[in-house]
Amino acid sequence: MKAILPQARLKARSPELGLRATSFAFILVMVVIPMAVILQDGFKEGAAEFWRQVTLPVAAHAIILTLWTSALMTVINAVMGLLTAFVLVRYAFPGKAILNAIVDLPLAIPTLVTGVMLVILYGPQQALGLFLNQELGFQVIFAPPGIVLALLFITFPFVVRTIQPVLLDLDQQQEHAAATLGARRWTIFRRIIFPALALPTFSGSLLSFARAVGEFGAVVIVAGNIPFKSQTAAVYVLGAVESENRLAASAVSIVLIAISLVVILITNRLLSRRRGSQ
Amino acid sequence: MNKRFAALALIALSLALAACGQSQPDDSDSTGGTSADEVNLVLAAYTTPREAFAEIIPLFQASWLAETGQTVTFEESYQGSGAQSRAVVEGFEADIVALSLEADVIRIQEAGLLTHDWKAVGADGIMSTSIVAFAVRAGNPLGIADWDDLAAEGVEVLTPNPATSGGAMWNVLALYGAALRGHVDGVPEGDPQAAFEFLKAVLGNVLVMDDSARDSITNYEQGIGAVAITYENEVLVGQQAGTDYELVIPTSTILIQNPVAVVDAYVDEHGTREAAEAFVEFLFTPAAQEVFSRFGLRSIDPQVAAATADQYPPVADLFTIDFFGGWPQARENIFGESGVFNRAIQEVQGQ
Numbered sequence: 001m002k003a004i005l006p007q008a009r010l011k012a013r014s015p016e017l018g019l020r021a022t023s024f025a026f027i028l029v030m031v032v033i034p035m036a037v038i039l040q041d042g043f044k045e046g047a048a049e050f051w052r053q054v055t056l057p058v059a060a061h062a063i064i065l066t067l068w069t070s071a072l073m074t075v076i077n078a079v080m081g082l083l084t085a086f087v088l089v090r091y092a093f094p095g096k097a098i099l100n101a102i103v104d105l106p107l108a109i110p111t112l113v114t115g116v117m118l119v120i121l122y123g124p125q126q127a128l129g130l131f132l133n134q135e136l137g138f139q140v141i142f143a144p145p146g147i148v149l150a151l152l153f154i155t156f157p158f159v160v161r162t163i164q165p166v167l168l169d170l171d172q173q174q175e176h177a178a179a180t181l182g183a184r185r186w187t188i189f190r191r192i193i194f195p196a197l198a199l200p201t202f203s204g205s206l207l208s209f210a211r212a213v214g215e216f217g218a219v220v221i222v223a224g225n226i227p228f229k230s231q232t233a234a235v236y237v238l239g240a241v242e243s244e245n246r247l248a249a250s251a252v253s254i255v256l257i258a259i260s261l262v263v264i265l266i267t268n269r270l271l272s273r274r275r276g277s278q
Numbered sequence: 279m280n281k282r283f284a285a286l287a288l289i290a291l292s293l294a295l296a297a298c299g300q301s302q303p304d305d306s307d308s309t310g311g312t313s314a315d316e317v318n319l320v321l322a323a324y325t326t327p328r329e330a331f332a333e334i335i336p337l338f339q340a341s342w343l344a345e346t347g348q349t350v351t352f353e354e355s356y357q358g359s360g361a362q363s364r365a366v367v368e369g370f371e372a373d374i375v376a377l378s379l380e381a382d383v384i385r386i387q388e389a390g391l392l393t394h395d396w397k398a399v400g401a402d403g404i405m406s407t408s409i410v411a412f413a414v415r416a417g418n419p420l421g422i423a424d425w426d427d428l429a430a431e432g433v434e435v436l437t438p439n440p441a442t443s444g445g446a447m448w449n450v451l452a453l454y455g456a457a458l459r460g461h462v463d464g465v466p467e468g469d470p471q472a473a474f475e476f477l478k479a480v481l482g483n484v485l486v487m488d489d490s491a492r493d494s495i496t497n498y499e500q501g502i503g504a505v506a507i508t509y510e511n512e513v514l515v516g517q518q519a520g521t522d523y524e525l526v527i528p529t530s531t532i533l534i535q536n537p538v539a540v541v542d543a544y545v546d547e548h549g550t551r552e553a554a555e556a557f558v559e560f561l562f563t564p565a566a567q568e569v570f571s572r573f574g575l576r577s578i579d580p581q582v583a584a585a586t587a588d589q590y591p592p593v594a595d596l597f598t599i600d601f602f603g604g605w606p607q608a609r610e611n612i613f614g615e616s617g618v619f620n621r622a623i624q625e626v627q628g629q
Contacts, residue, residue, distance in 0.1 A: 239441030
């Protein structure tokens with residue numbers, strides 16, 4: 001809401017035209033044209049063939065697996081990300097600076113390494129993995145839980161880092177007033193803090209969802225990659241590329257892009273509606 | 279101020295793009311090439327023979343220098359066979375390709391880059407061979423002796439994904455072929471339906487399908503799975519490196535044949551044909567074959583093979599890709615969209 005103000009001021013001035021042209025050109029070259037190539041590739045044999053490619057049982061299964069694991073991860077991420085951001089902003093405790101820095105680390109770790117690490121931690125031959133498997137009958141690695149864990153690790157910073165600045169800016173006077181009037185902490189959180197954080201939580205979560213849908217490096221290590229069982233869309237795309245099936249690769253990629261686009265458009269719509277109501 | 283910044287940014291961007299566009303031709307100028315006393319060869323290979331090439335190349339360099347007075351330098355690239363083959367088709371200007379299966383050479387032929395009869399060179403253009411075999415845990419605790427043991431309840435099997443790995447294709451062909459040929463208990467000879475059911479039973483035991491044969495064996499070394507279907511040479515090299523898993527050779531299996539060829543379009547462009555052809559021929563000499571045999575590969579040279587026979591026991595029923603009518607047919611019938619493999623995996627997992 002604050003963010004749109006400077007934009008509105010810029011609108012009237014002309015010297016920024018060149019700047020805008022540069023950024024449009026950049027987006028065009030770096031993002032739009034490559035996407036257009038994928039689009040053209042996926043539809044080169046017509047819409048019917050495109051549809052056949054994405055509804056092939058093996059492709060459809062891979063897409064569905066990707067979507068539900070990403071969705072589950074997003075829900076967990078939203079809750080835990082909100083919690084983490086809250087703790088990091090509102091509480092003082094020893095080691096806070098270090099913890100704060102650790103949150104960003106997943107972004108710097110090659111996702112392949114993330115996968116290897118998870119196998120070492122939860123793999124069927126490891127103490128923890130063995131315990132979960134034998135005592136609780138729960139297989140983590142080479143099964144969907146492993147995919148969810150990998151996605152969580154990789155996208156964890158997205159939610160925390162979108163909530164943190166909003167929380168920092170939040171005026172605490174309302175909370176103090178509520179506390180003075182006798183509101184309990186949970187009520188304050190539910191009625192005052194959460195409404196302000198709902199949007200950043202939501203948009204951060206969607207960002208993590210969009211990131212997760214395309215994840216490859218970690219997933220290929222932990223998933224097991226068995227078609228119809230544990231093969232995600234990105235791994236299926238690799239298989240299609242490797243076996244000369246560019247059409248299938250592009251078609252499934254288009255589905256992933258389209259899903260991300262719809263998700264982002266929905267977020268933007270919600271955001272603008274909120275702006276209107278205030 | 280902003281205008282100037284924008285203009286600078288635009289210029290920077292267009293320069294960067296121009297540089298990207300130009301980098302490829304520049305590369306090709308610097309790679310291939312020849313002069314009176316020096317010639318540079320670009321070798322594009324799959325990953326298995328990397329260590330063997332590290333020994334063979336110096337041998338060839340010495341022999342070529344003695345013979346012609348010319349120094350040969352090599353630029354070597356190693357990656358998965360399929361990826362390597364596609365890279366060559368898409369403009370990676372390799373003078374020589376050494377790949378894991380013929381289908382990957384055929385792709386380069388179909389792109390019009392390889393025009394000579396590569397099978398007329400050396401031993402039908404096949405520089406090394408191996409067989410599909412099993413790696414089992416030390417002491418073979420499950421008593422795995424042949425294909426039918428892989429279908430037993432609860433045996434965790436590793437094999438890579440045929441969509442991404444040439445090695446996996448060999449594995450599936452070995453398994454399905456052994457069943458079709460009547461060498462699997464309970465599967466009558468020449469009964470495609472029974473062989474298909476057997477394939478399903480083994481696929482049902484597969485725990486992980488890795489991208490490549492190498493990833494698969496790496497996972498196995500980390501303690502995952504009870505049996506890995508793999509190449510004999512992977513197990514032998516692993517044992518040389520000190521791992522404790524054991525090799526089991528099934529009664530019936532497929533002979534893995536690794537082709538090598540000169541890429542006509544690129545050697546002619548670089549003017550390196552003479553040295554490239556000499557290198558390929560050198561790979562078939564006993565000196566080079568002896569190196570391959572030390573790295574776990576079965577030699578195609580009869581004398582070297584005889585000398586290393588105790589290391590490479592004979593297989594009761596050894597068949598080749600010809601049993602499936604050659605690679606193009608195998609790709610279509612076994613690995614095509616509605617091929618045997620895809621139908622089997624769908625029936626196993628889709629229930």
